[in-house]
Amino acid sequence: MVMQALPRPVARAPVTRPPRLGIVGRMPTHTNDRTAPAVRLQGVRKVYGTGSAAVTALDGLSIAFAPAEFTAIMGPSGSGKSTLMLCAAGLDEPDAGQVKLGSVDLAGLGDRERARVRRERTGFVFQSYNLVPTLPVWMNVALPGLMGGGRPDRRAVDDVLARVGIAGTARRLPAQLSGGQQQRVAVARAVLSRPAVLFADEPTGALDTAARDEVLALLRSLAADHGTTIVMVTHDPVVAAAADRVVFLRDGRLAGDAGARSAAELGRELARLGGAA
Amino acid sequence: MIRVALYGLRGHPAALAGTFVSIALAVLLVTVTLSCAIAAQRPELAAADPELADLATVLLANAAAVAVLAAAFTAASTLAYSAAQRQGELALLRLAGAGAGRVGAVLVLEALLIGALAASVGVAVGLPAAGAFAGVLPEAGLAPVGLDGALAAWPAWIAAGVGIAAVLLGALPVAIGNARIPPITALREAVAPPLRMTPARWVAAALLAAGALAELPLLRGAEDGTIAAYLVMLTITLIPLFAACSPVVARGLLALLAAVHRGGGAGLIAVTAARTDLRRFTATATPILVTLALGAGILSGSGTVSATLYSGAPADSADAVAVFTVVGLTLAYTAISIAVVFAMSTARRRRELTALRLAGASRARALGIVALDVALVLAVATVQAAVITALVVLAAAWSLVGHAVVVDVPLGTVLLVLGCCALLAAAAALLSARGALADPMPVGAAD
Numbered sequence: 001m002v003m004q005a006l007p008r009p010v011a012r013a014p015v016t017r018p019p020r021l022g023i024v025g026r027m028p029t030h031t032n033d034r035t036a037p038a039v040r041l042q043g044v045r046k047v048y049g050t051g052s053a054a055v056t057a058l059d060g061l062s063i064a065f066a067p068a069e070f071t072a073i074m075g076p077s078g079s080g081k082s083t084l085m086l087c088a089a090g091l092d093e094p095d096a097g098q099v100k101l102g103s104v105d106l107a108g109l110g111d112r113e114r115a116r117v118r119r120e121r122t123g124f125v126f127q128s129y130n131l132v133p134t135l136p137v138w139m140n141v142a143l144p145g146l147m148g149g150g151r152p153d154r155r156a157v158d159d160v161l162a163r164v165g166i167a168g169t170a171r172r173l174p175a176q177l178s179g180g181q182q183q184r185v186a187v188a189r190a191v192l193s194r195p196a197v198l199f200a201d202e203p204t205g206a207l208d209t210a211a212r213d214e215v216l217a218l219l220r221s222l223a224a225d226h227g228t229t230i231v232m233v234t235h236d237p238v239v240a241a242a243a244d245r246v247v248f249l250r251d252g253r254l255a256g257d258a259g260a261r262s263a264a265e266l267g268r269e270l271a272r273l274g275g276a277a
Numbered sequence: 278m279i280r281v282a283l284y285g286l287r288g289h290p291a292a293l294a295g296t297f298v299s300i301a302l303a304v305l306l307v308t309v310t311l312s313c314a315i316a317a318q319r320p321e322l323a324a325a326d327p328e329l330a331d332l333a334t335v336l337l338a339n340a341a342a343v344a345v346l347a348a349a350f351t352a353a354s355t356l357a358y359s360a361a362q363r364q365g366e367l368a369l370l371r372l373a374g375a376g377a378g379r380v381g382a383v384l385v386l387e388a389l390l391i392g393a394l395a396a397s398v399g400v401a402v403g404l405p406a407a408g409a410f411a412g413v414l415p416e417a418g419l420a421p422v423g424l425d426g427a428l429a430a431w432p433a434w435i436a437a438g439v440g441i442a443a444v445l446l447g448a449l450p451v452a453i454g455n456a457r458i459p460p461i462t463a464l465r466e467a468v469a470p471p472l473r474m475t476p477a478r479w480v481a482a483a484l485l486a487a488g489a490l491a492e493l494p495l496l497r498g499a500e501d502g503t504i505a506a507y508l509v510m511l512t513i514t515l516i517p518l519f520a521a522c523s524p525v526v527a528r529g530l531l532a533l534l535a536a537v538h539r540g541g542g543a544g545l546i547a548v549t550a551a552r553t554d555l556r557r558f559t560a561t562a563t564p565i566l567v568t569l570a571l572g573a574g575i576l577s578g579s580g581t582v583s584a585t586l587y588s589g590a591p592a593d594s595a596d597a598v599a600v601f602t603v604v605g606l607t608l609a610y611t612a613i614s615i616a617v618v619f620a621m622s623t624a625r626r627r628r629e630l631t632a633l634r635l636a637g638a639s640r641a642r643a644l645g646i647v648a649l650d651v652a653l654v655l656a657v658a659t660v661q662a663a664v665i666t667a668l669v670v671l672a673a674a675w676s677l678v679g680h681a682v683v684v685d686v687p688l689g690t691v692l693l694v695l696g697c698c699a700l701l702a703a704a705a706a707l708l709s710a711r712g713a714l715a716d717p718m719p720v721g722a723a724d
């Protein structure tokens with residue numbers, strides 16, 4: 001696997017924000033308590049549809065992710081992996097149970113506060129929908145800060161772009177980049193805003209092996225250098241083998257949870273659970 | 278080939294809704310006005326009160342002409358926008374071996390199918406509506422009594438023909454502009470090429486500018502009573518001139534706004550997105566430009582003429598009614614186009630809005646960015662309409678040489694029209710954006 005030079009921490013604050021007010025602003029953004037989980041789901045239940053069409057996507061799931069932990073989530077298609085990410089990130093609301101990001105209970109927050117938690121504490125690298133197609137790369141990278149009302153710092157953005165290996169693309173539109181480059185833009189955003197938790201849903205799904213290994217190396221370095229908690233859904237045993245911990249889901253329930261394992265072991269486990277993700 | 282065109286229509290119902298609605302409404306309006314205008318000229322009616330018959334005919338024919346023009350503009354901009362959104366699909370046709378001619382033919386055929394469908398709906402609704410309208414007009418003193426008895430059905434066929442002609446007029450430049458799309462476009466993620474001043478646009482702009490200049494001697498030589506009519510003609514020449522130049526005008530105005538806006542936040546995001554997606558921007562700006570410029574241009578032109586020649590009192594109160602009816606009908610007509618175009622183009626911003634939410638925008642913030650975009654569209658259309666109005670008033674002053682010119686711009690009415698446009702556009706865009714944001718994030722392998 002190609003491991004490239006790990007990005008160094010960002011030297012200066014990328015965006016100057018106005019003083020924060022409100023519920024979230026009064027809380028510490030990064031908890032110093034290394035033992036409290038960065039993300040905690042307790043008895044989370046999510047049902048889509050009603051009546052005979054109801055699908056239970058998450059069935060009372062409880063799971064926690066420690067700070068700086070890099071977890072891979074695997075499981076058959078439809079097992080609830082994406083729903084887990086949406087609920088953990090506060091993008092969708094569970095029908096029952098509790099979701100906590102650090103010390104913040106998402107259930108108590110309105111849409112505005114959730115959005116603030118999202119841009120200040122979380123980052124996303126998804127297979128698609130990461131980037132706003134009508135904004136140039138540099139603005140996409142600076143987006144969480146921009147949304148907070150700050151002014152963009154172009155030099156900090158250029159630094160980060162160079163660090164993830166796509167220097168010189170700042171003024172391009174996302175559609176003018178390859179799939180691997182687009183994923184790096186999403187990673188660059190996470191490097192710049194240094195979220196406490198990064199959610200990645202099949203971030204390497206559309207990439208060739210070289211691009212896959214590079215994106216994976218970038219994710220690992222985020223966890224190692226910045227203490228970012230990474231929760232990554234993948235169907236690729238090779239990708240999952242790079243994680244500290246691998247969790248299996250089936251039918252919206254936990255079907256396995258263990259430390260790092262080899263790709264071959266993971267492949268066999270996945271087959272036993274019923275096919276590819 | 279028909280099958281390919283039908284497939285295109287089925288795949289993009291929302292994209293082509295704007296074209297459909299504008300043509301159907303135009304055909305409906307032309308059916309109503311044209312049948313009444315022709316009925317008023319029937320000998321048995323015209324003989325009783327020739328002046329009233331003439332008034333009715335002029336008024337109705339004007340309304341019909343304006344509706345057709347507005348329909349052609351709206352159809353052209355919505356067709357251009359939807360073709361730009363479908364670069365990948367058109368390139369696939371080329372990749373599958375279709376020549377440029379065939380791609381162009383598919384686009385024209387598609388437009389014709391929409392036009393035919395829209396025209397049928399327009400006629401089907403228009404015929405009974407004409408009967409009702411012909412019953413009401415004489416009561417308002419705007420047409421001879423007995424108008425409804427004199428109605429014929431054949432003007433409806435003319436209306437249908439005019440509607441289809443308008444859609445063709447809109448489709449031809451789009452077909453010519455997109456026929457030569459490189460097949461390789463299909464293999465990359467489809468990016469609509471940026472909106473630019475094409476040679477076709479320059480030619481159209483030059484011809485329209487020449488036409489506007491040619492109207493000036495006519496204006497100068499016109500008799501007092503016909504100046505207002507020539508000013509209407511000038512207004513409807515200037516509108517397509519500005520629409521043809523919209524790539525440079527909108528780009529320039531947005532660049533200016535971006536330069537003035539020093540902060541970050543939602544303003545920067547909205548302006549940048551508008552500059553990147555200039556096609557969407559101008560497609561939504563066109564019906565507002567048409568509405569504002571028609572309203573302000575025609576009312577200011579005739580207002581200035583009346584104020585100068587008759588010290589404010591119009592020569593003939595029927596004239597004022599006529600102008601107001603034309604403008605009123607047009608505004609009612611374009612209002613629907615505005616709503617449809619904003620709803621349609623905002624629904625297409627789903628991906629954009631979803632990505633914004635992912636990066637930490639609350640629903641309210643995402644909607645705020647959409648609202649800012651509406652404000653930008655209104656600002657750019659208003660500036661263009663103001664320039665058109667100023668030119669019309671200048672031309673009015675020029676034609677009234679020898680008189681002490683009194684400029685009369687009905688600011689209150691114009692602001693009312695602007696307010697209506699703003700309300701409609703904002704309501705359509707925000708409701709549509711709310712719909713686009715309703716679902717939880719579509720993520721994972723499914724997309």
Ligand SMILES: Nc1ncnc2c1ncn2[C@@H]1O[C@H](COP(=O)(O)OP(=O)(O)O)[C@@H](O)[C@H]1O
Nearest residue numbers: 048055057076077078079080081082083084721
């Ligand atoms: N928006 C939705 N509406 C209805 N059903 C959904 C929706 N999202 C997911 N589901 C269903 O919930 C289940 C879990 O989906 P998902 O979390 O996407 O699974 P995975 O990511 O593991 O493939 C599936 O059966 C899926 O069909």
Ligand SMILES: [Mg+2]
Nearest residue numbers: 082720721722
């Ligand atoms: Mg999924």
